[in-house]
Amino acid sequence: MFMGQYYHNIDIKGRLIIPSKFREELGHQFIITRGLDQCLFGYSLEEWILIEDKLKTLPLTKKDARAFTRFFFSGASECELDKQGRINIPMQLTSYAKLERECVILGVSNRIEIWSKSQWEDYFTESADTFAELAENMVDFDF
Template sequence: MTGMFMGEFHHTIDSKGRIIVPAKFRKEMGTSFVITRGMDGCLFGYPLSQWEKLEAQLDKLPLTKKDARSFTRFFYSAATEVEFDKQGRINISAPLISFSKLEKNCVIVGVSDRIEIWDENRWNDFSKEAEDNFEEISEKMTDFDF
């Protein structure tokens, strides 16, 4: 069973697309994991066990629905399995770097069953907006009690 990911870590991505994944996350990810396009302009990283669960859910989507076809096509087409090098880095593909607009400074956050990799500027914009709207967002979440 995969643990829960949480926390925020700041790292840089080099010109070859390599970024260090925090040791705390590497332990839970295993020797390799899947990275793909995420929501809000970030990348999602899933341990293989979690990726398999996600694949099972995506396989249930009806191929007759255009939105389902579009979503699975977009999600799977950029997905790639990455492995850690001896320095604890992964190599992010050019299409994923382009999609997420990763430049030099990046933020890696733990979000329950996955990690997210953000360009620092995008993360700061998202964080500011989320902070400003946190109470309003939480009030709309009718099935959730703190």
């Protein structure tokens, strides 16, 4: 399981250090793709296969299903950790997530998320105010 929040800088070549706590779970090679809320999602190869299997069950006849799978899979890229624990993020993904320098890497259960620091701060500020309300509105969510 992934959890926690880490800050790292992306360099001019699009390389970003993946926190050491996440590397073992992700494996030497893993998948990153466009996520929701203008961040990137990162999945281990094993988790990616599970997600792919779920998305294959979406009906091809549904416009939203086709659009989502196109968006999700067309942005997918296999990453490989270098000796310093960095990955090279493709330009189309850095553009999508507005990654310029300061990044935040989050552990979110079965995936990591990569955010622009400013995007994350904006999202966190907006969401923090409604955290209790979100929890209350979720079905069968109990601590």
